[in-house]
Amino acid sequence: MAKMTLEDLRKLREQKKGEMDKRDMEGKDVEIIIGMGTCGIAAGAKECLDAFILEIDKAGLGNVTVKQTGCMGLCYVEPTVEVHVPGMPDTIYGKVDAAVVRQIVEEHLVGKTLVNNHIFDRPAADIIRN
Amino acid sequence: MHAAVGDFVLDCLQNSVEAGADRIDLEIFQEEDRLRVTLRDNGCGMDQEELKKALDPFYTDGKKHRHRKVGLGLPFLAQAVDLAEGTFRLSSEKGRGTTLEFGFSLNHLDAPPLGRLDKTFLSGFLFSGDHELVVHRHLRGKSGAAGYTVSRRELTDALGGLEETDSLVLARDFLRNQEEELVKITF
Numbered sequence: 309m310a311k312m313t314l315e316d317l318r319k320l321r322e323q324k325k326g327e328m329d330k331r332d333m334e335g336k337d338v339e340i341i342i343g344m345g346t347c348g349i350a351a352g353a354k355e356c357l358d359a360f361i362l363e364i365d366k367a368g369l370g371n372v373t374v375k376q377t378g379c380m381g382l383c384y385v386e387p388t389v390e391v392h393v394p395g396m397p398d399t400i401y402g403k404v405d406a407a408v409v410r411q412i413v414e415e416h417l418v419g420k421t422l423v424n425n426h427i428f429d430r431p432a433a434d435i436i437r438n
Numbered sequence: 439m440h441a442a443v444g445d446f447v448l449d450c451l452q453n454s455v456e457a458g459a460d461r462i463d464l465e466i467f468q469e470e471d472r473l474r475v476t477l478r479d480n481g482c483g484m485d486q487e488e489l490k491k492a493l494d495p496f497y498t499d500g501k502k503h504r505h506r507k508v509g510l511g512l513p514f515l516a517q518a519v520d521l522a523e524g525t526f527r528l529s530s531e532k533g534r535g536t537t538l539e540f541g542f543s544l545n546h547l548d549a550p551p552l553g554r555l556d557k558t559f560l561s562g563f564l565f566s567g568d569h570e571l572v573v574h575r576h577l578r579g580k581s582g583a584a585g586y587t588v589s590r591r592e593l594t595d596a597l598g599g600l601e602e603t604d605s606l607v608l609a610r611d612f613l614r615n616q617e618e619e620l621v622k623i624t625f
Contacts, residue, residue: 310619311586311615311616311619312611312612312615312616314592314593314596317593317596317597317608317612318596320608321596321597321598321604321605321608324604324608325598325604336601336602344448344452344561346440346445346449346510346511346514349440349445349448350440350441350445354557354561357561358557358610360603361603361606361607361610364603365603365604365607369603370602370603370604372602372603373601373602373603374601374603374606375564375566375601376561376564376565378452378502379503381503
């Protein structure tokens with residue numbers, strides 16, 4: 309492939325946007341927040357981010373935003389991921405590797421059930437947004 | 439401690455974002471095996487006292503995590519650079535911003551590997567806020583020198599945001615393409 313330009317990127321986006329508009333849009337109401345602190349990165353948060361982008365794209369979910377934050381205060385179970393789905397409790401998952409990412413996408417985002425064995429407590433109170 | 443240069447850089451980049459900078463410049467210059475990195479921001483900056491403390495792993499201003507007693511980003515980097523017998527310089531002016539410069543030979547036995555810079559840049563662009571981050575990448579290899587520049591504002595503008603998965607997929611591919619083409623031209 310030749311070197312891509314911003315113009316190419318703009319065109320690709322228009323193309324993708326066309327495909328997206330055909331889908332039944334529910335609004336951007338699902339939020340995935342990945343902990344990218346020193347602890348997270350050391351435990352594989354970058355692979356976790358890659359996996360989320362891949363799996364959400366594969367599942368064709370148009371209503372998900374992926375964000376990253378620093379350390380959530382749960383360094384012992386990194387990589388950690390916070391998942392907000394309307395109508396479901398806000399959940400912090402820990403020890404999220406690529407296989408668990410797939411589970412979260414399939415079970416939590418699509419199936420609307422929590423993924424057992426990876427649910428951890430709320431993060432440290434000082435970083436909870438009010 | 440982190441494994442790759444990109445991870446160290448990401449920590450420092452987050453410092454700049456959290457220092458309230460609205461303009462951040464990251465330069466990663468590579469001449470053969472010689473690596474030179476500069477990170478410049480116009481955030482809140484530090485006075486001389488804070489500047490000294492910033493390299494102490496047991497110092498933090500305590501604002502981000504109330505009970506935490508450590509701040510490891512810069513100390514880890516300084517340690518890694520020291521091990522690789524490189525150069526490290528941190529300068530800052532209160533209210534004006536901070537500049538971090540470091541360099542070493544990637545062939546040094548104790549040097550951290552560069553890592554996947556395209557992934558570092560993607561993560562760097564994803565820290566939320568409406569600040570500008572401009573990444574300058576330069577590489578001189580066996581068959582010549584080349585470089586590329588990516589601006590967060592331009593990238594966000596071209597993709598209509600950086601949060602939707604579709605945009606992230608395109609941003610990821612775009613950055614990988616820039617890096618791959620660069621290596622192809624210069625090696």
